[in-house]
Amino acid sequence: MLLQIDWFIIIEKFILIAVIVTTALIVAMYSTYAERKIAAFLQDRRGPNRAGPFGLLQPLADGVKLFMKEEIIPLTSSKTLFIMGPLLAMITATMTSAVIPWGWTIDVAGRQVPLQIADINIGVLYIFGVVSLGVYGIMIGGWASNNKFSLIAAIRGASQMISYELAMGLSLIAVLMLVGDLRMSTIVTHQVQHGWNIIYQPLGFLIFFVCALAECNRTPFDLPEAENELNFGYHQEYSSMKLGFYLFAEYINMFISGVVMSTLFFGGYDIPFVNEAAWGPHWWVGLLGFAALMAKAFAFIFLFMWIRWTIPRFRYDQLMNLGWKGLLPLALVNMLITAVVVLLLNK
C-alpha cells in the first residue's frame, strides 16, 4: 500500500537527470578550456597547450589545482552562509535544465521515453523563477564574507540581475503569445511546425540575448567581478574549490542559457530543413536531436566568448541606463506589436 510508484519512471528520470547534469558539468569544464583557446586565438596566441595533446587535459589540471589549494574561511564570516553561497550558485545554475526538452521522444523496449526531465505546465515560468533565484548565490556569498568590497560587489551584481530580469521576462511574453503555451515541449513542437521563433521575434531574441549576457555576468556586463577597476568581486574572500564553484557556476549558466535560447528561439532539438519526425521514435533520432541542440548551444557559447574578448566593460550607470531606458521600453514595444499582430491574424 505504501508508495505505489511506477518504478520505471523513477529509474528513467534518474538516469536522465544523471546524464544531463553530467553533460552540463563536462560542457562547463571544457568551456573553461574553450574560453582560453578562443581568447588565445583572438589575441594571436597559442593558449594552453602543455597538459595532454593540444592542452586537452588543462581543465583536469585546473580542477586538481583548485582542490589542492588551501581553503580559507575568514574568521569573521558567517560560516554556514559562507559555505552555502557557492553551493546555491551551483544548484540554481543546474536547476534550469529540468524543463528543457533535450531531444525527440524515443522508444526504449516498448516505452515512450521523452528526453525531458519534467514537462511541466509552466515550463517558461519555471525558468524565470530559477533565474530570479540566481541572485541568492551571489548575495549570500558576498554578505557572508563580511567584507565591504564583497558586499558592494554582491549588491552591484544583484541589482544588475534584477534590472535585466524585467526586460528578459517581457521579451519572453512575446514568444508565449506566439506559441500560446508555457510548456517547453509545446514551444519546440510549435517551432517545428511553424518555423523558428527567431523569424517572428528577431527583436525579442536580441533583447533576450543581451539580458542573458547580463544574467550570466558575462562581459560587457561583468561588473560583479570587475577585477581591475572595482576591486575583485563578490567572491573576493573565497579560495580553493569554493571560488572554483563560483566560476564554474558561471560557465554552467552560460551553457544552460545557450540551451534555453536555442529552445525558445532556434527550434530546440529541431534539425533545420529536415523532417526527422517522420523517421520514427528510434534512439538514434533522439540522439541526433540532442546533437542538434548541443550544436546550437555551442554556437551560443562561442558567441558569448567572442563578445567577451571583443567588447570592453560597461560603466555602472551605462549598464543601468541600457537596462531601464533602452531594453525595457524596447521589450514593451515588442510585446505590444506582437500582441496586436497576433490578435489581427487570429481574427
Next chain:
Amino acid sequence: MGITQILFWALAAIALFSALMVITSKNPVYSVLWLIVTFFTISGHYLLLNAQFLAIVNIIVYAGAIMVLFLFVIMLMNLSKDTEPQKNKWLKLAGAVAGGCLLLVLVAALRNTETRMTELGSGNIGLIQNLGNVLFKEYVVPFEIASILFLSAMVGAVVIGKREKKRVEDEIADAEVVKTEFHQNEPSAFLNR
C-alpha cells in the same frame, strides 16, 4: 499513507519549523533566509493542490523579488545587536497582547468553518488556462482595478524617489556654494595670514 500525504506532512513540518526560525533568529539576514525557505514550502503545498501557476508565481514574486529587496536593505543597514534599539518593556507587553488578540480572532473565525476536502494532486482549477479564463472573463473588472491600484502605487514610489533625489541635489548644490565661497575666500585668507 500515500506519497501525497507523506509530502504534505513533511512540507508542513518544514514550513512550521522555518516559520519559527524566522521569528527566533537573532540575525535579521538569517530571518529573511528562513522566510525564503517558508515560501518554498508554501509553494510545495500549492503544487500538492496542483496549482502550479500559483506555486511558481509565489517563488518568482516573493522569493525572487521581494525577499531580494529585503536582503538589500538589511545587508546595507548592517543591523547588529549593538545598534538595535532596545524596546520598552510595556511596548513588548502591548505587542504580545495585540498578537494574542489577533490569534484569538483567527482561531475563532476558523473554528466554525466547515472543513472541505481538497482534491490533492487531481483538480485542475489552479492550472494556468483555467486561471486565465476566470481572471479575464468573470473577474475582469476587479482585475483591472487591481492593476490600476498597482500603477498608482508605482507612480507614487517614483514620485517619492524623485523627491529624495532632488533634495540630495539641493544639498550637493549647497555644498558646492560653500566650497566656492571657501575657495574665493582662500587667497585673501592666505594674504591676511
